[in-house]
Amino acid sequence: MVRISMGVFRCVLLTPAGKVLDCRMGSLVLPAHDGMLGVLRNHAPMLCKLGVGIMEVRDIPDRKDAFFLIDGGFARISLNLVTVLTYDVTTFEGMAPDAAEHLVSRAKSVIVGGDYIRQTEQMEVDRARLLVRMGELAGVMPGD
Amino acid sequence: MAGTRQILQRREAAENIGKVTHTMETVSAVRYRQYYRRWVESLEFYDALAQLAYLMVAAEQTIEHPLMLANKSDCQAVIVTGSNRGLCGAYNSNLIKLLEVHRKMAGRFGKRLKVYAQGNKILGHLAARGIETERVYHEFDEMPTSDQVRDMADDFIAQYRQGAIGRLSVVYTRFFSPANQKAQTLTILPVSDLIDDLTTRATVIWPWELGFEDFLLSPSARELFDGLATMIIRTALSGCFLDAALSEHLQRVIAMRSATDNAGDMIRDLTKHYNRARQGRITEELLDIIGGVEAMQ
Numbered sequence: 001m002v003r004i005s006m007g008v009f010r011c012v013l014l015t016p017a018g019k020v021l022d023c024r025m026g027s028l029v030l031p032a033h034d035g036m037l038g039v040l041r042n043h044a045p046m047l048c049k050l051g052v053g054i055m056e057v058r059d060i061p062d063r064k065d066a067f068f069l070i071d072g073g074f075a076r077i078s079l080n081l082v083t084v085l086t087y088d089v090t091t092f093e094g095m096a097p098d099a100a101e102h103l104v105s106r107a108k109s110v111i112v113g114g115d116y117i118r119q120t121e122q123m124e125v126d127r128a129r130l131l132v133r134m135g136e137l138a139g140v141m142p143g144d
Numbered sequence: 145m146a147g148t149r150q151i152l153q154r155r156e157a158a159e160n161i162g163k164v165t166h167t168m169e170t171v172s173a174v175r176y177r178q179y180y181r182r183w184v185e186s187l188e189f190y191d192a193l194a195q196l197a198y199l200m201v202a203a204e205q206t207i208e209h210p211l212m213l214a215n216k217s218d219c220q221a222v223i224v225t226g227s228n229r230g231l232c233g234a235y236n237s238n239l240i241k242l243l244e245v246h247r248k249m250a251g252r253f254g255k256r257l258k259v260y261a262q263g264n265k266i267l268g269h270l271a272a273r274g275i276e277t278e279r280v281y282h283e284f285d286e287m288p289t290s291d292q293v294r295d296m297a298d299d300f301i302a303q304y305r306q307g308a309i310g311r312l313s314v315v316y317t318r319f320f321s322p323a324n325q326k327a328q329t330l331t332i333l334p335v336s337d338l339i340d341d342l343t344t345r346a347t348v349i350w351p352w353e354l355g356f357e358d359f360l361l362s363p364s365a366r367e368l369f370d371g372l373a374t375m376i377i378r379t380a381l382s383g384c385f386l387d388a389a390l391s392e393h394l395q396r397v398i399a400m401r402s403a404t405d406n407a408g409d410m411i412r413d414l415t416k417h418y419n420r421a422r423q424g425r426i427t428e429e430l431l432d433i434i435g436g437v438e439a440m441q
Contacts, residue, residue, distance in 0.1 A: 014192055016290075016379055018185030032362060046360040047196070049371050074372065076196060078354050083192050085375070087290060 007041040009080035011057065013068060013089065020089050021066065026059025028082060030075050037075075039082055046077040050086065066093055148421045155414040162407030168231065169400035176393035179287075183319065183390055190383065194342040197376055200369055201339055203356035207365050210305055211335045211373045217310030219256040221278070221300065222246055222329075223381075225316045225388040226263030228285065231403075232396040235317060236265040238327035242315050246329070247275070258309065262385075286389040288382070297378040304333045314384045317391035325391040330384060335373045338380055 011028055013021035028039040031053020050073045057066040073086030092100040135141070146154075200207060224243050226236045243259070243266075250257040258278040261267055270277055284292055303309045312333040319325050331337035361368055 014189045016186050016189050016382060017182070019188055034362065044360055045354055045358050046362065047368055048362045049368055074196060074368075074375070078359070085189065085192055085196070087375075
């Protein structure tokens, strides 16, 4: 893969509970309010509203890429410094592998639960449609 | 002069009081350290938020936003954050004095004052004075959760937009530093007053090479400001509760340390009195014995 980043720049991720990240990196992907926003060195000054999504921090010297689930906020890009302000951050950084696995497994069960609820609701809606159809066939018309 | 038994009883009572005040001091010191760490860690966020807010309000083209402008409502809302427990010096009484000033001012200017309260000590005062509260925050002890702050902020923002309130202030004890805390009023709405406060207390200065016009905006300035104003209000409300809890525990530490020292002094004095009284009794008994022996001879 060809490296498109031309150099490093600094990013600071801040929440009311404290500083979550302060490092230099080659590239950054932010979850903007209207889609993903890629940032490289010498990006034009920008103020951007963030949505809910994953912030990807890539090409950090001497360490692995980092990922942060952020929940809205703002990003200010100026003079090769990206300041991200957000209410809440979830990350696996500094988390024990067991705790990270537990978090992912819980998230999976939520997804499975959501799918089950959607499936059950869909079955109920289908059944209701069939009942209405049967009522039409049998000439059962409710008062309203 | 009290007998030795009475002195011993008084000394025991002072020792018990000393133990209680020392325990309260320890508990508050632990809570204070927790809150203080949180306060220090939040400073950078406040500074960055202040820079962003300053950048937007310093734009050449003024951003017109309903939360920036004063409205014509004749009602003002004030949140008073006191403590649930006493023994923290003049912490609550200073807040009560400040609230009285707001009540008098509102009365003088013909405004209605809605009081939102937190803390049993403040509630006790309001009940004693027959002051009605619009809402009491029973759902949290000292610090609201982020969801509770969000709901609170959204409620006040909605009221301000509808014109139900013309001003929102928080009466709380502000924590400037471990050596300086003061009961004061922070105006949250209109948000222009809050931005003024936020930018003047921020410790980091904005790099002046760039102005608002140099930035690309996504979305528009007005939409950006809408989100920013909400974030500032939520952060400020949360910060007020944190400052209040921090100040309360620090003032309790100081009050309880002083009480523990006083109890120690009292124990020392009572021990001296006890020894003197005991020695007096021994001398008296010896004199009686000597006197008796002399009489027998």
